Amino acid sequence: MAEHAGEHESAAESLMEKISEKIRGHDSSSSSSDSDDDKPSPIEAVKSKIFRLFGREKPVHKVMGGGKVADIILWRNKKISAGVLGGATALWVLFELLEYHLITLVCHILILSLAMFFLWSNASTFINKSRPHIPDVSIPEDYFLQVASALRIEINRAMTLLHDIASGRDLKKFLTVIAGLWVLSIVSSWCNFLTLFYVVFILLHTVPVVYEKYDDKIDSFAEKAMVEIKRQYAVFDAKVLSKIPRGPLKEKKKD
Template sequence: MPEGITAECLMENIMEKISDNLPKQKNASFFEDDKSNSMSTQFNRLFGRQKPVHHLLGGGKSADVLLWRDKKISASCLTGATVVWVLFEWLNYNFLTLLSLAIAIGMVAQFAWKTASGMLNRSPSEVPHLVLPEHVFINIGKLVGVEVNRGLNFLQDVACGGNVKQLLGVVLSLWAVAIIGSWCNLLTVVYIGFVAAHTLPVLYERYENEVDGFVSNALDQFQHNYRKLDARVLSRIPTGKFRGKKFE
């Protein structure tokens, strides 16, 4: 009897283990498939992003404007930039000329309004004094200074780091910027960037799956060609260790 009870217990334990392990294996494979799918989806996202486009753009009012959450404000910003670009680029107006004309027109309009209100026995309009807060200029100056110093530190690190591949990439990028600068002036470049900032994010948010797939394929092809170039040319370039003096 003890042997029979032991055998029955063993059989029951074996059956319980088999019945318990089967669903676990299925669940495990199911979760592994989900995990692999999520990993592939994450890899295919542009630049490996994990957050929505609105969050990447800051998630505030600026992101709402760039993604056309408020169409009136976004259209007004884009229209204003287009008007400024047309005035300076197509009509060849000067900034100082436009500023002087705007101030003169404003002063004449205010003088005419006060004169007309006095003749019609109306109280003259009170003009508020325009005072720009000083902290705005201080914050802008600090922000510009921080970004300029960051850019200079990056260029110096690339120049003194001894990484030929990184140096070659930066030089080619600056060469491309120089070519673009020969085609158009700074105002046109800024306007193109402004228009791109108001069109590309909203288009990407609408067609992100198609764009992510295209960019992923393009990056794979670029990496394949770069590995060939690295194996044939770049890997044979001798690299030296440059010890530059670090500036704090």
Template sequence: MAHNISSDPDNEINTTPPKLFEKPIHDVLGAGKVAEVLLWRNRNVSGALLFGMTVIWFLFEVVEYNFVTLLCHISITTMLVLFIWSTVADIFKWESPQIPEIVLQDSFFQDIASIIHRRLNQLLTMLHYISCGTDLPSFLMVIIVSLYILSVVGSYFSFVNLLYIGFLCMQILPIVYEQYEEEINNLVGHLIIDLRKKYRSFDKRYLNKIPRGPTKEKKT
């Protein structure tokens, strides 16, 4: 029997563990070049991106570089290396340094902007729906649990650390989910079912007993 249904129709709960994502994780991430990077399909690009972000985090958080100072130092070093290289190449009749005109393709940034735009719209729509009070469990989960925990975590970490932790999660969690999709879906699904049962019990014992005033009929 695929579904276990309680005898009380008001407390009917589907005990089949829901999936965390209905689509494959590759499609959820946009099925583009960004998804390829986050899922480590191109290990050279993903590893280089991880190394670069780690170096940036180290310079800002550990060495405590200022952004303008760091940008100026990088520019000075690059220009100095190119000047010395060009001068030595002219003296010894070597080939002068060739700087590629295109470092990253435009489609890469377009994919990132498209994913951010789509996810931001989905987030704002979800927050608007929850704020209207139509789904009390989701409202409590978002306001009390998610946002409060995030505010507490933000008080112990700097903004740079939070960005770096978020980047590490983006680089690690998708590939972990893709490799252990069934185990993660079962774990999260059973957790969601337990939370639903606890909320139904809390609603039946306490929330339904709160006295409410008579509802007024709307005038037509």
């Protein structure tokens, strides 16, 4: 009897040990899963390490506002985008190639429109048809104020940027703006303002679409280009900029 009791006790102890090991294993797995939940997934970690042009973290559509303007630029509706691009091309052909003038075009359009509506309104009494419905067109005050406010914000931002550059706080930004203005002056000497505006309009309707379609390849090439630009700037800084004498900065005494 004593031997049977000892066997029962040893079997019970072994059973309890197995149960405790299972509980410990479950706790360790749950704790490891909790720690894994806290850590970012491998896909998110890889995405965070990928270089994006201009530090982009959102899709191109959201970066450009995500509204109707972004839909037109990114050709979400091909008919509307093609219509806008065709209208801009027609205006460029009229003003640039045919040497039409803006005021002349506006006057001719108004003459034709007024003559058509005038004749239609007077002829409706003889042909027994209803007169044309001419809608009342007016610019909403809220919309006009929103456009003016947005324009004021952008102008103030540009003035702040010019003030920071002129004050000599950021040499890199100063050189970037000078180089951009120099390139713009060269390009503007090749063509007039209308042609330059049309070229920018064409680029705005082509470059974002191409970038959205081939963003991985373009970002990879841009990363290599940025590395090379930084290396060349470091060499230029070491050989030229660092040798420019600068006066000591005097701290203002506080009373």
